[in-house]
Amino acid sequence: MIMIADNEEIKENVVRKLEENGSDYKVVPFYEKYVIIEGNKDAGERLYSKKYRDKTVVDVGDIKIGEGLVFAAGPCSVEDEDQIIEIARSVKKAGANMLRGGAFKPRTSPYSFQGLGEEGLELLKKAKEDTGLPIVTEIMNPEYYKFFDDIDMLQVGSRNAQNFDLLRFLGRQKKPVLLKNGMGNTLKEWLEASEYIMSGGNGNVVLCYRGVRGIEEATRFSMNVGTVIAARSMTHLPMCVDPSHASGKREYVEAMTLAAVAAGADMIEIEVHNNPDCALSDSEQQVTPEVFGRIVKKAKQIKNIVSNSQFI
Template identity: 45%
Template sequence: MLPPGLPGRWRPAIPHLFQNILKALMQQIPTGSLVLRETRPSGTVVVLPGRVEVGGRDFVVMAGPCAVESAAQIEDAAEAVAAAGCPILRGGAFKPRTSPYSFQGLGEQGVRLLLAAARRRGLLVITEVLDPSELPALEGVALLQIGARNMQNFALLKALARLDRPLLLKRGPAATVEEWLLAAEYLLAGGNGQVVLCERGIRTFESSTRNTLDLSAVVLAKQRTHLPVIVDPSHAAGRRDLVIGLSLAAAAAGADGLLVEVHPRPGEALCDGSQALMPADLRELMRRLSPVVHAVGRELWRAPQQLMVAK
């Protein structure tokens, strides 16, 4: 209701004013944008080396530590990931941290350790890229991750869009679904259609968890875009005891896969140890995922021993 003391000549303009404000607040994706499902109704399948497909019938689990800390740590983590049947090893080498005093990663040395551990076990690798200058060191990485903090780093998006390499785009903790999809549009419009989206939780008033996993965004994104959508339950929860439950919920909601943190010795982790599964937890997750994935008409991708990773 309009205030009774408002001058009469302004009263007809007020509804239009609020409509314009609402339109400004709601970012709309232009009709015909490459990211929209109507441009590819059958969906996009991102094919990685070894015929690992994200967005197809198979549900793909990517697992590993938040950061590469040492040769022994990443070797043990890779062994756990391979033993659980996951095809992709995750691990951060270039780390964007909230505090400048936190562990920033091992950089190029970390990439070398990560690739070596994965290659010995026939695993693919996903790791984050912070700047185009890091790309020469990331040759051999199967899936380049654009982290949540860089979702709207448009210079980085434009540079990576020119690559003929698969990319994973995390949703920013304060980004709407529309903003997330428009960030993906930068990649597609720049020429790279090999894009996987990742929901990793958003910032809300809830303080019991690190973030709030937005499963409604997974369902909505699957409706709005043809791109594959996976979920990172570890960063969403910030707590090891919630990761398996959130993972099962993500699979039931229609996600195409998971990005899960696993550490051989979480108590010794240099970052995010509280949210990292232990190797036995990862095996339990894979066991419990199988019936849920089957219930939604999919198969759980398990790495065969003969998986050959491109050298």
């Protein structure tokens, strides 16, 4: 059974009665309320469900994800100080609200560039100091969390979408989490992954759709915008889309972005590089700052249209 307490006093009264009855229970801080789950069985109704609230807005610094349209842009990998600062300045000028960049990089091949690790995080922080852009970057292991103190948003990549130990750990933190779907996950499995984080008390979750592995080879992954629409009907969590990984080709990123915004995305994460052909990772899917600026302008026009229409 699930009970919702609107304040501390009600929560304490419910807990006292459960303890008097010898019941097992769990209390989950849930935004301004408390969710009290009695027993050790499956809770049934999910915290991500619209039963609890219609829409969540996640604050990342001064940025509000879930209000308007937010853009996170930057390179797939942080390569050196000049590169990340130059790109940060360029994407901010072109309309980015946040800076994305990989410091710890999970790669298919162990011989591929794995990122600069802790050094990469320090370079991201320098770019933040220079531009004021909040940072979103991937965390792969709870042991690395000590390096992420000044990082504004933690990204869980596709390969870790069902790393339940990592998800439970992030649920005990308060930092916002950008949760990507696993490349072979169903929508239900993706939402259940968010439940791991939320059931730990961290409701600052943004879902990020990056497509799934399919039979089509023309794009790197298959991006079904119907998944975005369906997710928005099922959850109050904000929705981000990553057209860079979905497309795998920079010439498709613009169209995929516009389709995602038309489907109701609250946030777009795009890989941007000042010299894409020479990037140390994912060179084919990164766009230039100039192209990114054009995408932002068109996407905002689409957002204005759907915002003034009847929508889920």
